[in-house]
Amino acid sequence: MSKAYAFVADGTEEVELLAVVDLLRRAGVDTVITSVDGIAVTSSHGVKITADGLMSDFDFADADLLFIPGGMPGSVRMGGCEALVSAVDRQLKAHKHVAAICAAPAEVLGANGFMNGRRGICFPNFESKMKGADVVSGARVVTDGNITTARGLGCAIDLGLELIKILCGGDVAEDIKNKIQY
Secondary structure (H helix, E strand, O other): OOEEEEEEOOOOOHHHHHHHHHHHHHOOOEEEEEEOOOOEEEOOOOOEEEOOEEHHHOOOOOOOEEEEOOOOOHHHHHHOOHHHHHHHHHHHHOOOEEEEEOOHHHHHHHOOOOOOOOEEOOOOOOHHHOOOOEEOOOOOEEEEOOEEEEOOHHHHHHHHHHHHHHHHOHHHHHHHHHHOOO
């Protein structure tokens, strides 16, 4: 069974987080919601979310996927979280997968140099923070090697299905797509 960690902070976009977590769990991916702030956080739209654990509870060595949702100011908080940035660095150096959506590809991956020489996408008007990236305008989801990025909330289901395809295979992704009537 694959293992994923989905990160949350005060100001995270709740639908981006929960849509992807829901789809991964439907596919049988063991998905842990991990907070960079505290167990209870408040999303960008005032929704209270209870994380499964804190950053300090995990070393992420067993992660097949690290997923970073967007939202403001959650993306900025995560991009400035040294423990999260270090976890992303270790994940990429181990040739394992990292995904981000909306502002997070720019504020977390781009701002910390992880998009240099990579193709990717982020929420419009954040492209300037995609340092060294080849921004694919008009795309909804872009996978370049072991990094997958998505444009924004409206692309959360597309991102979840892409991650299922990567972790579990195309047949499982297609099955989930049909089950959710997408």
